[in-house]
Amino acid sequence: MSVFDLNNLDLLGTVLSFGLTLIVFSFIFGDNLLFRFAIHVFVGVAAGYAAVMTWYNVLLPEIAVPIIGGSQAERFFALLALVLSTLLFMKAFPRLSGWGSPVVAYLVGVGAATVIGGAVLGTLFPQVLASINLFDFPGSFGNSSPVWVQISNAVVILVGTISALIFFHFGARNRHDRHPERAAWISAVARIGQIFIAITFGVLFAGVYIASMTAFVERMTFSANFILLFFQL
């Protein structure tokens, strides 16, 4: 296949894609005009795309369509949403932004409650249950491992969980004419927690590194294929 097999739009797209890849890669040698150009185009396109997707997926079916062709009740709910959305839209204009505060308060209240519900039901309970289940033998680490291995692994995880959690306890006693300090035992446990946190961040870093390396290989393969295609002219 050569570049002439592609239609004009595809060819333009491939050239644009290759050019943008090179421009972004030029950041490796430092910030430059072309990189800034590409980033601003990227942000503009992303924001525009997000705005249109929001219109098509939420505002059109939830407000516009019910107002035009919905039942009486649907029309009422959509009109109420339209009025409140207009108030919220006033946040974009500094002089009128005060009108949007009640809707922002509504969003913050609902958002805070949703986040609390999510944290309790989605993180706190499942994580505590998972920590308890570690000692539900056999089965925590598969039936193939000996029980002593399962017990030691469960103890390591439990120690890691508790010590990492204690690391984030920053309460300190106010001591006369000296800097406030954490209690000695909390400091000691927090240092163990720091070890576990360092290992966790190491694993996360390695995960991100491998993911970015995959993207790097994909972009390099694309660029190499493009150059090969071009020299087959």
Place this chain on the structure above:
Amino acid sequence: MRQLRTSIVVAIAVITGIIVLVGYFIELPVLENLRIILLHYAVIFIAVALIVGVVNLVQVHWKKFQNRQPGGVYSLILIISLLVTIIVVGYFGPTSTPSLWIFSNIQIPVASSLIAVLTVVLTYTGVRLLKRGLNLFSLLFMATVLIVILGTVSFQGFRIPGLSELRTWITQVPAVGGARGILLGVALGTIATGMRILMGSDRPYGR
């Protein structure tokens, strides 16, 4: 008058928040329905808030261009690319060929190239960490990174014996312990912050 308005705004946040929160934990059909309606409206308002954000983006960059501030030309480029995208995607539809052309040939290449550049940035960060004075924690961090990476990839089929098993143990035992501690800490912090909002102590919504 201003105090009354502030009280009304705080009351809206507290009442809606409490209704939604109680709806999560108490199984009452009325509460459940009310929670669904409130969340439904919240989704619409979040969408409007996104549009407000885009309008604000245009306003900020237009001002920057108008006042001939440094980088003003880039602001104009941003506004043009945003408007062109809105016109093309809005007119033809998000799944049309022109919209997908923009997505495939501008969005995806720049996004994946930025992720690819992250490889270099992360390598540089790792080297800088090694150059600085090493302590127990940075040493553990770097050792974990190396073990996980070397235990994941193979060099033309060759793997260092035992490294894969060590990687599995690290990711499934100590890393899980640390991550669980961090997650619980984040959850407790989130609950505390959320409760402050529901009690009206924190008011991040203006007057």
